[in-house]
Amino acid sequence: MASATVSPQGIAPKMSSEEIPFNPKVRQHRTFSDWVVDIMIVVLTVAILFVVIYPIWFIIMASFSDPSAVAKGQVSVWPVGFNLKGYSMVFTNEGVWTGYLNTIIYSLGGTALNVVVTIPAAFALSRREFKPRRVLLFLFTFTMFFAGGIIPNYILFRQLHMLDTVWVFILPTAVNVFNLIIARSFFETSIPEELHEASELDGLNYYGYFFRIVIPLSSAIIAVITLYYFVQHWNDYFTGLVYMRNWDIQPLQMWLQRILLGTQAATNSSGSMDLGQMQLFADQIKYGIILISTLPLLIIYPFIQKYFNKGVMIGAVKG
Incomplete structure (x- = not known):
């Protein structure tokens, strides 16, 4: 901003509207x-x-x-x-607690693996000196449009002896291509290349640069990716529906669906209940299941909301 000069007579010349400093305390005229x-x-x-x-x-x-x-x-x-009969019918079912424990294990373990795999892969694909990065990114992106399908996946998981195991919830979803692209865009646009040059002068290799400089500056995008993956694992019911037969390791969503359909609510409740009573409490069971399944996410989200907003905007395309 250009500063106004004082004339020889001691009177400052009139400044244009662009040169007048903005004062937030002065109320602007509103039409x-x-x-x-x-x-x-x-x-x-x-x-x-x-x-x-x-x-x-x-x-x-x-x-x-x-x-x-x-x-x-x-x-x-x-x-x-x-x-509170609806909640009583849900929580007196032992499968709810089994499903809660299984879902927590799948969500925490799967999210940890996802972040450990996605963040380094995105960083590697963001480096211009990494020559195969365009080919690898094309192969990653190709899987977003063309997938093998349910039957080939089922055959593959059976040959790998992953059916009815915990690993079928964690390993097949180790990398989400959409999240990988978001993290790659963040590293390309938000981490200055001058930091890498400075780290080389200080004697840091790529591992030191990644862990000591890039990771501390990437808390926002890591929080976003963690939230995305956690929600994905928490809401995953399709894996249990197709690849699981053992109810001892089924996730919470499958148990809640079973209760909602009325197959176990009557037998596991504290008292006997006929079909008419089950129909009467059907809505309460449904609403209770909705709250039970979404409560952990509602509790977690406020604590990482600021990182979520910042990470989404930082990883966006800038024009």
């Missing part, structure tokens, strides 16, 4: 159109917030309400009555 736009933005934001929050609020209220009121559609904003 009628500015107020209209602000009101429209507020209304739109409140409407979007309501559309997002109300379904979650309704599920919470309905899960604690009287089942007959839920079946009649009397629950809208506040709970009608108070009943």
